[in-house]
Amino acid sequence: MLFLEDFQPGTVAEFGSRTVTEDEIIAFATAFDPQTFHVDREAARSSNFGGIVASGWHTVSLTCRMFVDNFMNGTSLMGGIGADEVRWLKPVRPGDTLNVRCSVLAARRSRSKPDRGSVHIKLETFDQTGDKVLAFTVTALLGARPA
Amino acid sequence: MLFLEDFQPGTVAEFGSRTVTEDEIIAFATAFDPQTFHVDREAARSSNFGGIVASGWHTVSLTCRMFVDNFMNGTSLMGGIGADEVRWLKPVRPGDTLNVRCSVLAARRSRSKPDRGSVHIKLETFDQTGDKVLAFTVTALLGARPA
Numbered sequence: 001m002l003f004l005e006d007f008q009p010g011t012v013a014e015f016g017s018r019t020v021t022e023d024e025i026i027a028f029a030t031a032f033d034p035q036t037f038h039v040d041r042e043a044a045r046s047s048n049f050g051g052i053v054a055s056g057w058h059t060v061s062l063t064c065r066m067f068v069d070n071f072m073n074g075t076s077l078m079g080g081i082g083a084d085e086v087r088w089l090k091p092v093r094p095g096d097t098l099n100v101r102c103s104v105l106a107a108r109r110s111r112s113k114p115d116r117g118s119v120h121i122k123l124e125t126f127d128q129t130g131d132k133v134l135a136f137t138v139t140a141l142l143g144a145r146p147a
Numbered sequence: 148m149l150f151l152e153d154f155q156p157g158t159v160a161e162f163g164s165r166t167v168t169e170d171e172i173i174a175f176a177t178a179f180d181p182q183t184f185h186v187d188r189e190a191a192r193s194s195n196f197g198g199i200v201a202s203g204w205h206t207v208s209l210t211c212r213m214f215v216d217n218f219m220n221g222t223s224l225m226g227g228i229g230a231d232e233v234r235w236l237k238p239v240r241p242g243d244t245l246n247v248r249c250s251v252l253a254a255r256r257s258r259s260k261p262d263r264g265s266v267h268i269k270l271e272t273f274d275q276t277g278d279k280v281l282a283f284t285v286t287a288l289l290g291a292r293p294a
Contacts, residue, residue, distance in 0.1 A: 033212065034212070035219070035224060053226075072182070079235075083283075084231060088228065
């Protein structure tokens, strides 16, 4: 198991290869973000985007899944505190394949509860052409290594 | 149809009454955030949370749905630019009923593309006890009223 002390600022990891289908994009957006350019093929065609694009929160959620599977799995993660500077930089379209770069920015032990601390991590998501489609940072709570 | 010019800083709206079930929490997290305290009833019981809690991205997504249905529907919304200061303030548990307060912070016409502009909005999500469970801001692109 990895603990707070194992998260070293400067660590970078790259992972993931997740192709997004049109059905998935429409299903997510129908549930959570039913704007026409996410759910309606006809309306999307005449929109600013020229076709169906994924909800930004879908892209964030897919990035979260790759992050949990490949980076936070097997750690003392106790939950998320927050996220900052979420930027949707390029539309994600049906058939795009996403991968993630994850960079540890900081790790700090809690003063009031020294058995835990926060880790600040930058996540950047790229499509198959190498273009960045999403960036954000997350702050998560992790347990410290038991004495 | 509402346009950029119709979004006045200081406008506040409250809406939504969305009860979250345990099955939904587990289904979302199984797809996007498979941490044990989101997907495994037994493991969640012995976690920091004492039981299943919703993925923070699930709460954001449910808030997005209420925002789109009740506030952005029927507007010239062209897509999301970003989100900031996402804070998960209290765990959301099965059976909780969420509502949203939405405050327009700013609206600015684009200098380079004056047919559109950005709106900066604060979203705060509360549970049935009145406790705030989530806060964040979003910046969205909207079309200006045609001349």
